[in-house]
Amino acid sequence: MIHRRTIIKSLLVFTLPLFSNCNAQEFITIEKTQFIKNKKPYHYIGANYWYGAMIGRENGDRERLIKELDELKSLGITNLRILVSAEGGDQDYTVTPAVQPKQGIYDENLWIGLDFLLDEMKKRNMDAVLYLTNNWEWSGGMAKYLEWNGYGTVPNPNLGPYSWPQFMEYTAQFHQCEPCKEAFLKHINVVLNRKNSISGIKYTEDPTIMAWQVANEPRIWNVPNEPAFTKWLNDVTSEIKKLDPNHLVTTGSEGKAGSNNDIEAFERTHNNLNIDYLTMHIWPKNWTWYDVKDEKNSTQIAIKNTNTYIEEHIQVAQKLNKPLVLEEFGYPREKESLDKKASVANRNLYYQFIFEKMKYSIDHQLPFTALNFWGYGGIGKNNPANGKWNIGDDFTADPPQEPQGLNSVFSTDKETLQLIKKYNKIFKNK
Numbered sequence: 001m002i003h004r005r006t007i008i009k010s011l012l013v014f015t016l017p018l019f020s021n022c023n024a025q026e027f028i029t030i031e032k033t034q035f036i037k038n039k040k041p042y043h044y045i046g047a048n049y050w051y052g053a054m055i056g057r058e059n060g061d062r063e064r065l066i067k068e069l070d071e072l073k074s075l076g077i078t079n080l081r082i083l084v085s086a087e088g089g090d091q092d093y094t095v096t097p098a099v100q101p102k103q104g105i106y107d108e109n110l111w112i113g114l115d116f117l118l119d120e121m122k123k124r125n126m127d128a129v130l131y132l133t134n135n136w137e138w139s140g141g142m143a144k145y146l147e148w149n150g151y152g153t154v155p156n157p158n159l160g161p162y163s164w165p166q167f168m169e170y171t172a173q174f175h176q177c178e179p180c181k182e183a184f185l186k187h188i189n190v191v192l193n194r195k196n197s198i199s200g201i202k203y204t205e206d207p208t209i210m211a212w213q214v215a216n217e218p219r220i221w222n223v224p225n226e227p228a229f230t231k232w233l234n235d236v237t238s239e240i241k242k243l244d245p246n247h248l249v250t251t252g253s254e255g256k257a258g259s260n261n262d263i264e265a266f267e268r269t270h271n272n273l274n275i276d277y278l279t280m281h282i283w284p285k286n287w288t289w290y291d292v293k294d295e296k297n298s299t300q301i302a303i304k305n306t307n308t309y310i311e312e313h314i315q316v317a318q319k320l321n322k323p324l325v326l327e328e329f330g331y332p333r334e335k336e337s338l339d340k341k342a343s344v345a346n347r348n349l350y351y352q353f354i355f356e357k358m359k360y361s362i363d364h365q366l367p368f369t370a371l372n373f374w375g376y377g378g379i380g381k382n383n384p385a386n387g388k389w390n391i392g393d394d395f396t397a398d399p400p401q402e403p404q405g406l407n408s409v410f411s412t413d414k415e416t417l418q419l420i421k422k423y424n425k426i427f428k429n430k
Helices: 062-074 108-123 141-148 163-171 178-192 223-243 263-269 295-320 345-363 414-428
Strands: 003-009 012-018 029-031 034-037 044-048 079-083 127-131 209-213 248-250 278-282 324-329 368-373 376-378
Touching: 034 368, 044 127, 044 324, 044 414, 062 108, 062 376, 079 108, 079 368, 108 127, 141 163, 141 178, 178 223, 223 248, 223 263, 263 295, 278 295, 295 324, 295 345, 295 368, 324 345, 345 368, 345 414
Parallel strands: 044 079, 044 368, 079 127, 127 209, 209 248, 278 324, 324 368
Antiparallel strands: 003 012, 029 034
């Protein structure tokens, strides 16, 4: 849009164009089931880059951040899904340091890290999808709010097969914990009312932010909890829209997998005008579609099941008339190796199938038009001997409780990155 002003000089009136920035970004919007950026359809292969704000802090690793943003930009990867804040940070399997080490208490240096990241992304015309908390323990998340409000210590889910049910039962209490939900709404107000300390732009007025996400993988947990979960989603998305009418809002859901494995429950909980677009996540290894003992055949099984999963979610997106983003998916290296030199042939085959699936969807004007792979590890260093993350180690795409490098796409994965670059060029011209 061209803005004009009138200047009166020497009794003559001139109308002159006023340009604040010829390349100024506009807020990303939606038309039917399509994203629109700068008045054009917006399709992308983006990355999960949850640790970006953490290395952007003053005592983080800004040199690494800048190198990685430059590499991502060169590959056409300009949409990054980022963790806004970790909670607690006081257990050995959680991200540390945390933005919110105690309820309502914040570490300004971590906020500055997010400010710096957003400012650097703005310089590169990149887009941020920011999730406000986490369903899982690796960044504190909802479980930490329960601990802060008298529900006892968060159970460690990494102690064996019996520890997971205990953790899930514990976290499922969140949607009916009134002080927890109230504290989270206050946290949302803190985030959305922030002004970037570097650019001076309020978060709610920054078009570098594409969307706010309620959480990373919020789950219904069980059938009786669906009403409480739905009310919570409605309350949170309504609050975000009230505070910020400029940005898109979505939930960060896995889709069917986060909805008691019930696609109709996913549809019911997302039939909400304040939810602008739908998300889905796919994890072949975690969902036993992939078998390390039979990688060749199980990769084909993973592709078949992935196709079915995407189709189910496309149908829901069509019914609700919303875009659909596959914002998480990962695939191991050969033999689940953590060595960066190990083959990624099966991963590339899986990735290419997904890219082709998205291309088909775009070509046929279906809602699946964007994705973020999990995840970008950049130039981060991992320990292939045991994969364990220790405080002070580099962050990679894999969260601290998982083997570092298991699903990460590093800068050395040239074949994978060139595949992504190739398809980003295709999607840019769609």
